[in-house]
Amino acid sequence: MRHSTKKLDLTGLQYGKLTVITPAENIGSKMAWLCQCDCGKKIIVKTCYLRNGHVSSCGCAGTEEAVSGFRVLTYMDGTCVEMLRAKTVRRNNTSGVPGVDWRRTKGTWRASICFKGKRYYLGSYKHFDDAVRARKEAEENMHDRFLMEFSKTES
Numbered sequence: 540m541r542h543s544t545k546k547l548d549l550t551g552l553q554y555g556k557l558t559v560i561t562p563a564e565n566i567g568s569k570m571a572w573l574c575q576c577d578c579g580k581k582i583i584v585k586t587c588y589l590r591n592g593h594v595s596s597c598g599c600a601g602t603e604e605a606v607s608g609f610r611v612l613t614y615m616d617g618t619c620v621e622m623l624r625a626k627t628v629r630r631n632n633t634s635g636v637p638g639v640d641w642r643r644t645k646g647t648w649r650a651s652i653c654f655k656g657k658r659y660y661l662g663s664y665k666h667f668d669d670a671v672r673a674r675k676e677a678e679e680n681m682h683d684r685f686l687m688e689f690s691k692t693e694s
Contacts, residue, residue, distance in 0.1 A: 546570070547586065555595020557584065564617050567656075571614060583614040617656035620689055623682045634667070638674045652677040654685070 549559040549572055557574040563583045565571060570586045576597035588594040613620040628637055638651050642663065648670035650661035661677055664670040 549586065549589065554589045555592070556599075557582075557589065557594070557596060559589070563614070566614050566617060615685075615689055618654060618685065620686070623686055626678075636671050636674060638677075639667070639670045650674045650677070652681060654681045 547570075550561060552559045554574070556577040558577075560573045560575055560581070563571040563573045566583070566585055571583050572586065572589065573581060573583055574589070574597075575581050576599055578597060578599040580597040580599060582597045584594045626637070628635060632640075634640055634648070638653075638661075640649055640651075641647075642649050645663060647663040647665060648667050649663050650670040650673040652659050652661060652674060659677065659681075661673040662670075664673065
């Protein structure tokens with residue numbers, strides 16, 4: 540027996556302070572929606588968070604996280620804006636620089652960057668500083684430009 544996978548259309552529906560405007564690019568494998576909050580800010584939210592009530596505003600009241608236990612994250616084109624802004628180094632990172640790791644079998648440093656749901660390999664380098672330089676350049680060209688464009692749409 541085959542199940543049909545009919546996609547939900549949430550356009551125009553209201554979830555708390557959020558009004559669903561249009562489908563957005565998926566977040567991972569999950570469908571997401573561009574929503575407008577009563578305060579005027581637009582955010583992208585996964586379907587499941589809208590329907591289960593975990594996200595019901597853009598966080599403008601400052602109570603979203605306290606009430607739901609979830610922090611509201613803004614996704615544009617499959618990219619989490621808050622994570623790009625934070626520029627944090629993951630706990631399992633051993634080089635101290637995001638996107639730079641040592642390839643023991645090859646004896647080289649590898650630089651990579653993730654953006655809009657895709658991983659880009661920036662090359663392998665004999666010297667750590669060269670790999671870091673490649674990563675920083677990619678951050679400026681991809682992440683920083685994206686954040687500048689996003690900031691323009693927020694205002």
